[in-house]
Amino acid sequence: MKKIDFIATDGIKLNGFLHKCNKNTNKIILSVHGMSSNCFKEREMVIASYANQNNIDYFGFNNRGSELVKYNTKDINGKKEKFLGGTSYENVAEGYEDIVGAILKLKELGYEEIYLQGHSLGCTKIVYTYRELREEGEYDILNSIKCIILLSLVDIPRTIEVYLGENYNTYLKLAEEKETQGKILDLMPKEAFIHPISVKSFLKYTRDNKDIDFARFGRDNKLETLNNIDKPLFMRWGNDKEMILQKADELVSILNNIIVNEKKDINYVDGANHGYNGKEEILAKEIMEFINKI
Secondary structure (H helix, E strand, C coil): CEEEEEEEECEEEEEEEECCCCCCCCCEEECCCCCCCCCCCCCHHHHHHHHHHHCEEEEECCCCCCCCEEEEEEECCCEEEEECCCCCCCCEEEEEEEEHHHHHHHHHHCEEEEEEEEEEEEHHHHHHHHHHHHCCCCCCHHEEEEEEEECCCCCCCHHHHHHHHHHHHHHHHHHHHHCCCCCCEEEEEHHHCCCCCCCHHHHHHCCCCCCCCCCCCCCCCCCCCHHHCCCCCEEEEEEECCCCCCCCCCCCHHHHHCCCCCEEEEEEEECCCCCCCCHHHHHHHHHHHHHCCC
């Protein structure tokens, strides 16, 4: 393993670990973790090991949303600025800056084939980033992305609505009141989310979610954003305490009927939870089988 430092496209300093195989390769998996997580999970280590066995390097990095609360450092033309970051304070759309920065760093290191992998909120960031890259015509970056791997993509806006139930509008009103008072960095009441979350981030997931509300499982029979992914597409969920509103087999059936990608592999890992604990090797093997078919 080798520590790699790089700069997101908006100047934030980030780093991660590069898992290298024994032979030189121009192929690499770029992994984007989810909420309150990091690049050191057992799942990351197992997938990295299997990738290395298949002559593919693996890079997992701590994005600006890693852990719950931390200070991020932004460096613009030598001027450094610290600000609150971590899952509790992040704007998920800024994941674009992290992912593009990581891709540019990997291209600088000589990688030509990048397999873009995300878990949970990391999936949301990847789909958002891919759509933005296409709209901006960033073909040099797009051409280096050889597939999209989405592990446990969550319908975040709808899941929050269901989680809060009849209290949803109460918490939304509270957040908006805090916003008018200039208190967007205040934390919401602990009952408002599954972990501590700022007013700023709560509003992004609930009110200001139009640009990230594309995993509309069971609410949209077109899923246009997912259907516009023109790279080989791998999607997985678990069926034990997974963060989805349908049963895993029902969700897989829905998506296989809607998504028209000719190189799709959409399924679930039996017995796996949201983090694939204890099922990491099964997941890793399925990812490798998918990549080796591309």
